[in-house]
Amino acid sequence: MSPRQRLCIVVPAFNEAQALPALQARIAAVLDTLDLDGRVLYVDDGSRDDTWQVMTALAEADPRVSAIRLSRNFGKELALTAGLDHADADAVVVLDADGQDPPELIPAFVAKWREGFDVVYGTRLARDGESWLKKLTAAAFYRVMARLSSTPVPRDTGDFRLLSRRALDALGKLRERHRFMKGLFAWVGFRQCAIPYHRQARLAGRSKFSYWRLWNFALEGITSFSTVPLRVATYVGLLTSLLAFAFGVWIVLKTLLWGDPVAGYPSLMVVILFLGGIQLMALGILGEYLGRLYDEAKQRPLYLVDEWRPARTD
Numbered sequence: 001m002s003p004r005q006r007l008c009i010v011v012p013a014f015n016e017a018q019a020l021p022a023l024q025a026r027i028a029a030v031l032d033t034l035d036l037d038g039r040v041l042y043v044d045d046g047s048r049d050d051t052w053q054v055m056t057a058l059a060e061a062d063p064r065v066s067a068i069r070l071s072r073n074f075g076k077e078l079a080l081t082a083g084l085d086h087a088d089a090d091a092v093v094v095l096d097a098d099g100q101d102p103p104e105l106i107p108a109f110v111a112k113w114r115e116g117f118d119v120v121y122g123t124r125l126a127r128d129g130e131s132w133l134k135k136l137t138a139a140a141f142y143r144v145m146a147r148l149s150s151t152p153v154p155r156d157t158g159d160f161r162l163l164s165r166r167a168l169d170a171l172g173k174l175r176e177r178h179r180f181m182k183g184l185f186a187w188v189g190f191r192q193c194a195i196p197y198h199r200q201a202r203l204a205g206r207s208k209f210s211y212w213r214l215w216n217f218a219l220e221g222i223t224s225f226s227t228v229p230l231r232v233a234t235y236v237g238l239l240t241s242l243l244a245f246a247f248g249v250w251i252v253l254k255t256l257l258w259g260d261p262v263a264g265y266p267s268l269m270v271v272i273l274f275l276g277g278i279q280l281m282a283l284g285i286l287g288e289y290l291g292r293l294y295d296e297a298k299q300r301p302l303y304l305v306d307e308w309r310p311a312r313t314d
Helices: 020-031 051-061 076-086 103-114 132-148 165-172 181-187 211-225 228-258 265-298
Strands: 006-013 037-044 065-070 091-094 119-127 157-164 192-199 305-309
Touching (some): 006 076, 006 103, 020 037, 020 051, 020 103, 037 051, 037 076, 051 065, 051 305, 065 076, 076 165, 091 103, 091 165, 103 119, 103 192, 157 165, 157 181
Parallel strands (some): 006 037, 006 091, 037 065, 119 192
Antiparallel strands (some): 065 305, 091 157, 119 157
16 A cells, blocks of 8 residues: 655744644644644744744644744744755645634645645635735735736735645755745746635734835845846946036037026936935835845755754554
């Protein structure tokens, strides 16, 4: 007889002590219905509350649960990377710790995987418990990414997905420091399909992503998978130079034809401030990409593990 297929559910968490017990109960109920060897791997991303104590308690209560504690808070993308690196299974499901993505959808993911798909991702039809501004900015971000990136990142899709073993191995070869996981999931390619679902409100606690962090996350995604901002800066600089040259020619001709009664101060300041603003914007864009090259050149580890609690064998 062939060995049972193995499935690992990776759950990165930061200050989610209140949500994890209810989430684990739902995951356990789903694993009980699947005809495979299911496991759960929690990753504590340097939480400051009782998240690690809750994870160890869950591991004590259920032999299918293991947990990793990182040495500090590295951010969700790197915590997720740590979980994927330690997942030893034929397929892996990525699940947020807040309970907004339903574990009850995992059997549908597994069914698609068994049909031959390497990446099965959930596409959000609705997003409960989020403000209209967050929904609007999220929708705008995915549409901007679709315009700027040559890698087709699925719209309205988070990290909730299943990866086959070969997709996971391919992802493991990508070791860049600035990680936009939604883009990396799409970049590896292979056969992919979407399953639409209704995203629920959080089980407990509050979101760790403020609008400022979401803005920086959007910059991370755009600069990781597109050089269009650099090209735009080049075109804006070229257009500005042409306009400045044309304006200079006009000033010379006007002076030769009608003389120059010494033009006013306001127009001069407008031109100076406009050109200065364009230059600073271009320097800022260059700085974003240069900073990423600096981080890559240092070649530091993506994360450090403080404690590893493997699943029990009983």
